[in-house]
Amino acid sequence: MDNFEPKIVAFTCNWCSYAGADKAGMMKLKYSADVKLIRVMCSGRVDTQFVMSAFREGADGVMVLGCHPGDCHYRTGNIKALKRYKLLKKTLVQFGINDKRLKLDWVAAGEAELFQKVVNEMAETVKELGPLHLTGNVEQGGK
Amino acid sequence: MNVEKPKIALFLCECSTNISNFIDLQAVADWAESTEDFCFIEVCNLLCSPDGKKFFTEKLKEHKPDGIIVAACSPKLHEKTFQDVAEEVGINMSRVQMANIRENVSWVTKDKAKATEKAKAMIKAALRRVILAEDLEKVTMEVISDILIIGGGIAGIEAALTASKAGRKVYLVEKDVSLGGSVIKTEEVAPNMECSPCLLAPRLSEVRDDANITVLANSEITDVLGFYGNFLVKVRKKARYVEETCIGCEACFDVCPVTLKSEFHLGLGNRKAIYALFPGSVPAAAVIDKQHCKHFIDNSCDACVSACPFGSINFEEKDEELEINVGALVVATGSKDGDVSNFAELGYEKIKNVYTLPEFERIASSNGPSGGKIQLRNGEQPLSIAVIHCAGSLRDDGIPYCSGTCCVDAIKVGELVRKQIPEAKVFNVHNDLVFVGPKENAFYRKQVKEGTQFIKCTDLKTIQIKEKGNKIMIDGKGFNSIEANMVVLATGLEPASGTNELADMLNIDLGKDGFFKADHDLLNETGSALEGIYIAGCSAGPCNVATSVTRARSAVGDIISKLVPGREIELEIMTSIIDEDKCGGCKLCISVCPYKAIIFDEEKNISIVTEAICRGCGTCVASCPSGAAKAKHFTDEQIYAEIGGLLYG
Known part of the structure; x- marks a missing residue:
C-alpha cells in the first residue's frame, strides 16, 4: 500500500482555481504529482458525468475546484456546482464509492498556498483509502 | 472505414531550464515518438520568443498539422500567443492545445521521474482533446453607440455631459421630477466648502442646452432587454400635466390652494400640489401632484390654468411608454x-x-x-x-x-x-x-x-x-x-430605494452591503458583472462628490473607447449552443443560465442561446439532460477525451 500512487483528477475553473494553481507554480510550491488538472471555464461546467467518467477511467479521487461563493467569474456557476456536488456525494455512496473520493473546494487566484494544501490533503486522503475498485454497475452506467 | 489519422505536431519547450531541468524532455520526446501519434515532435527552447515564434511558424507551414500541442507554460500566459501565430498561417485557433508542464509540473514536482510521467499524461490528454477540436469562428456585431443613464444626480449629469462631448446621443432618466440628486440639497461641499448649487447650476444649464442629451425626468425604467451593444430599454415617462412650454415662473404656485410637505425639504418645508423642486431646475416645467390636486380629486379647482401665462397646464396629459435602443447603460441611482x-x-x-x-x-x-x-x-x-x-x-x-x-x-x-x-x-x-x-x-x-x-x-x-x-x-x-x-x-x-428591483431587471449583482457590485474592486470599479452595464456615483458604494464624478467619467470613458460608431465588436467566441433536434424543451438550461442568455421558442418548444449574451461558462451544458447543449471548445467529448488521456497508462 505504501507504493500506491493514487490517480486524482482535479477539475479547475479558468478564473480562480486554475489561476491559483498557476500561482502555486510561480511560487514553486511543491505538491503531489498524483493530482492532475483539467481546466474548464467554470466549475459550473463540470457535469456529474465527468466525475463518474473519471472514476470509470481509473481515477481514485476527483476534485472540483471553483471560485469562492460570491466571486464566480460567471456570477453563480460555482453555486450550481455546489448543488450538483451535494447530490453526487450521495449518488457515489449508492455506487459503492466512498464519498471522500470526491472533494469540492474553493480556491481563489491568489490562494496558491491554499491550492497546495487542498490538493495535498486530497492526495493523502485518497492514499489512505487505497485504490478504487469499481463494481460492475458503475463500469456500465452512464456514458 | 478507413479514416486518415489526424496530423498532430508536438512542441516541447525547455523554457530556458525552467522545464528541462525538472522534466526529462528527451524521454518525453522518445515516448511520444513510440506512440506514433505525432507527425512532428521537437524539443525546442523559448518558443514564445521572437525566434521561437519564427520557428513555430515555419514548422506549421512545413507540416500543416491538424492539431498542435505546445507543452510549455500555462495557457493563461501564452495560449493566445500561439493561437495568433497559428491563425496567421491559416490554422484555426481551436487547433492549438497547450499542455501546462511548467506551472502544473516542473515548478511543483520534486521528483524528476514523476514529473516526466505527469508531463506524458498531460500530453496524452492534450492529444486526445485536440483531435476533437472544431474550428471556432469569430463573430462581430455592429454596435449602437448611444448611451442611457439611470439617475440624474451629479454622477448621472457628469456621465451625460462626458458622453455628449464625444458626440454620443444620451438619454438621462431621472425618477424625480427634475435633475440634481442629493448634492443640490446641500449648501456647501466639504472640505473645500464649495457652493453646491454653483457646482450644479452651470452643469444643469449645459444639460438643458445640449442637443445630444434627452432628459427624461419623472420617468422610470420598466424593462431592459438585449445585450452589450444593443439594449432595448423600456421607460415610463409619467405625465407632468404641465407642458414643456412652462419656464418655471412659479405664478401657479401662489394660487394653488393645496399645501403639502415638501420631499425636497425632507418634510421641513412645504410645497403646493403644483410645484418644482427648486428655481432653475431642469426640466424647468412644474409638475402637478395628481394624488393631491383638487382638479383630479373632485374637479373643483383650475386656479393654475388661469394663473399660467403660457397656457402650459394640460390635465389630459398621459403617461408615455418609450422604447429606447442603446449600446450601454450607466447606473447612477445614488x-x-x-x-x-x-x-x-x-x-x-x-x-x-x-x-x-x-x-x-x-x-x-x-x-x-x-x-x-x-x-x-x-x-x-x-x-x-x-x-x-x-x-x-x-x-x-x-x-x-x-x-x-x-x-x-x-x-x-x-x-x-x-x-x-x-x-x-x-x-x-x-x-x-x-x-x-x-x-x-x-x-x-x-x-x-x-x-x-x-x-x-x-x-x-x-x-x-x-x-x-x-x-x-x-x-x-x-x-x-x-x-x-x-x-x-x-x-x-x-x-437607493429600488436598487434590488433594478438589479433584477438589469441582471447584475449587488455586493454584501447592498450597493451595486463592481466587476472588480481594483481594476474595474465602474463595470458590473454584465458587459455594457456600468455603475457610477454612490450606486457603486458610498462616496464623496469627487469620486462620484470620477466614477461617472470612468464609466463613460470605458464606453466611448469600446462602443465606437461604425466599429464592430467581437463577441464571445466560446459560447454555448443548443442542438434543436436534441432539445426536449425542459428549460433547465434557462433556469441555470447566470446571464438570461437562453430564450424559449414556444412554437418549436426548444431553448435557444442568444450568443451575443452568452459568456461561455458552460453551466447549461452541464445541466442539459438530453445532451443538446454544447460548449464550444469545451465540448463533452473533448473533456471525456481529456479525462481518458490524463488517466491513461
Whole structure:
C-alpha cells in the first residue's frame, strides 16, 4: 500500500482555481504529482458525468475546484456546482464509492498556498483509502 | 472505414531550464515518438520568443498539422500567443492545445521521474482533446453607440455631459421630477466648502442646452432587454400635466390652494400640489401632484390654468411608454440617507430639535425651508449644537458598515454654524473619525482650532438623547453629559430605494452591503458583472462628490473607447449552443443560465442561446439532460477525451 500512487483528477475553473494553481507554480510550491488538472471555464461546467467518467477511467479521487461563493467569474456557476456536488456525494455512496473520493473546494487566484494544501490533503486522503475498485454497475452506467 | 489519422505536431519547450531541468524532455520526446501519434515532435527552447515564434511558424507551414500541442507554460500566459501565430498561417485557433508542464509540473514536482510521467499524461490528454477540436469562428456585431443613464444626480449629469462631448446621443432618466440628486440639497461641499448649487447650476444649464442629451425626468425604467451593444430599454415617462412650454415662473404656485410637505425639504418645508423642486431646475416645467390636486380629486379647482401665462397646464396629459435602443447603460441611482427612526435612544422624531445630518443640510441651505438660516423649530438660533457621528451605523441592527463620507459632513456642521452664530458651542461626539485624504484631515484640524469640541464616546450604542425642559441632554459611555438645544445625527448612506428591483431587471449583482457590485474592486470599479452595464456615483458604494464624478467619467470613458460608431465588436467566441433536434424543451438550461442568455421558442418548444449574451461558462451544458447543449471548445467529448488521456497508462 505504501507504493500506491493514487490517480486524482482535479477539475479547475479558468478564473480562480486554475489561476491559483498557476500561482502555486510561480511560487514553486511543491505538491503531489498524483493530482492532475483539467481546466474548464467554470466549475459550473463540470457535469456529474465527468466525475463518474473519471472514476470509470481509473481515477481514485476527483476534485472540483471553483471560485469562492460570491466571486464566480460567471456570477453563480460555482453555486450550481455546489448543488450538483451535494447530490453526487450521495449518488457515489449508492455506487459503492466512498464519498471522500470526491472533494469540492474553493480556491481563489491568489490562494496558491491554499491550492497546495487542498490538493495535498486530497492526495493523502485518497492514499489512505487505497485504490478504487469499481463494481460492475458503475463500469456500465452512464456514458 | 478507413479514416486518415489526424496530423498532430508536438512542441516541447525547455523554457530556458525552467522545464528541462525538472522534466526529462528527451524521454518525453522518445515516448511520444513510440506512440506514433505525432507527425512532428521537437524539443525546442523559448518558443514564445521572437525566434521561437519564427520557428513555430515555419514548422506549421512545413507540416500543416491538424492539431498542435505546445507543452510549455500555462495557457493563461501564452495560449493566445500561439493561437495568433497559428491563425496567421491559416490554422484555426481551436487547433492549438497547450499542455501546462511548467506551472502544473516542473515548478511543483520534486521528483524528476514523476514529473516526466505527469508531463506524458498531460500530453496524452492534450492529444486526445485536440483531435476533437472544431474550428471556432469569430463573430462581430455592429454596435449602437448611444448611451442611457439611470439617475440624474451629479454622477448621472457628469456621465451625460462626458458622453455628449464625444458626440454620443444620451438619454438621462431621472425618477424625480427634475435633475440634481442629493448634492443640490446641500449648501456647501466639504472640505473645500464649495457652493453646491454653483457646482450644479452651470452643469444643469449645459444639460438643458445640449442637443445630444434627452432628459427624461419623472420617468422610470420598466424593462431592459438585449445585450452589450444593443439594449432595448423600456421607460415610463409619467405625465407632468404641465407642458414643456412652462419656464418655471412659479405664478401657479401662489394660487394653488393645496399645501403639502415638501420631499425636497425632507418634510421641513412645504410645497403646493403644483410645484418644482427648486428655481432653475431642469426640466424647468412644474409638475402637478395628481394624488393631491383638487382638479383630479373632485374637479373643483383650475386656479393654475388661469394663473399660467403660457397656457402650459394640460390635465389630459398621459403617461408615455418609450422604447429606447442603446449600446450601454450607466447606473447612477445614488444612495439613500440612513434611517435612524428605529433607535428610540437617539430621540429622532420624538424630540423636536433632533435632526438628521441631511435635514440639517436642508436647514443650512439657501434653497432650503428657512432660506439658509440655521434655526430651531421655534425660529430661535441654537447656541449649543451636538453632532453624533455614526448614528445608526456600524451596528448589526442598522447600517453595519462605515460609509466613509459622513465624518467630513458631520464636522462641517461647526463650520456652517459659526458663520452664522459665532458664539455657538459645537460638540462632535464620535468614536471613530474617518477622513479620506489630507484635505479632509486639514479641515478637521481647522474645526478643532476654531472651537468644535471633539468628544470621544467609547461605545456609540450607549448614547442616550433625552429632553430636559427646553434642553436636550446627551449621555454615553466615556464622556460627561452634554447639554444642547439642537442635535444633529450623522447618518450613513444606504443603497437607493429600488436598487434590488433594478438589479433584477438589469441582471447584475449587488455586493454584501447592498450597493451595486463592481466587476472588480481594483481594476474595474465602474463595470458590473454584465458587459455594457456600468455603475457610477454612490450606486457603486458610498462616496464623496469627487469620486462620484470620477466614477461617472470612468464609466463613460470605458464606453466611448469600446462602443465606437461604425466599429464592430467581437463577441464571445466560446459560447454555448443548443442542438434543436436534441432539445426536449425542459428549460433547465434557462433556469441555470447566470446571464438570461437562453430564450424559449414556444412554437418549436426548444431553448435557444442568444450568443451575443452568452459568456461561455458552460453551466447549461452541464445541466442539459438530453445532451443538446454544447460548449464550444469545451465540448463533452473533448473533456471525456481529456479525462481518458490524463488517466491513461
